[in-house]
Amino acid sequence: MGRTPCCSHEHLRKGAWTFQEDQKLKAYIHTYGPGSWRTLPNKAGLERCGKSCRLRWFNYLRPGIKRGRLTKEEEHTIITLHALVGNRWSSIAKHLPKRTDNEIKNFWNSYLKKKNNNNYYLLDPLLTNNPQPAATITTPTSFSSSASQLTHQSTSNLLNQVATNIAAATRTSFQLVTRYSQQQQQPQPHVPSTSSARLLNKMANSFYGNEAAKAAFSRLMNNGIDDEQVGGYGLGGVPTGGVVITPSSFSDNNNNSSWQCASSSEFNYCTTDSSNSTSTFSFLDHNNAASAHDDEFIQILRYDQDDIISIYMQDL
DNA sequence: AAGAATCACAACCGCCTTCAT
């Protein structure tokens, strides 16, 4: 014997809610609170299914709901989160507290219709062809290195390996999304660029406090720099306030205490402290021009099977 | 000005999971 039925489904109204119905529902919930949707319609004097009452309350009548046009920031968040988790509207809505999943869903469906006509949010084809990729990083193609330039792996490769290993170590899926503008195209506000070096640096800092992620990150650093191998993990990292530190168990191609990686335009360094046999990663542009790209930003998002569990979003 | 097309969004439908019985 299961629960008793919610309603008879006979003589129930459908369609748009009237002002009087809204008043009845609000008055009832004001007195007794939301919930018990099974018995609510009878008690509130509504000829509606309990499910319909719940929907009306959560999507429209509930206090604190923000209505009207989404802000650019909200749109930005939705688009990025959707690239990460797909159509998990309720998960996305949790990061826009005053918006309902229904509203976000409606926005996205409208957005999709427009999408074919602009490239405002230009993401890597890998991302757009695979709506729910796990453990991948999409980097600006302009930062990809040609084979002839490489003495080590490209930073794009390295980033992807880092993400894959962090995902495995933390048992979460992970994706880092970047956006970039192409100078030769029409100006595209809110579509900034960034470099792989900055992404790596930011990633290291963002995982401060997450031992599993940090260890995975450090392992990749140990394995990923000299060849294309994956596996054969080295020692794990230790926390030092947002910077990943690893044992100096590797050497660099310049045979000194720094590590060079990636293309001609980007250099990443690992400085070694011989006194305690540790190395500190610091990924910098070759000219350390932190102010050269004022419009840069980064979003780092992690999620498990059911929900987004953290978001980092900040300017670089 | 009028009809068509598009947009915005509330609401319904059906499926799946949770939970009371």
Added chain:
DNA sequence: AATGAAGGCGGTTGTGATTCT
């Protein structure tokens, strides 16, 4: 443990408003 409705969620539709031709 089994059952079946409630609750939650995403897909879809219906409809009034707005814009276009």
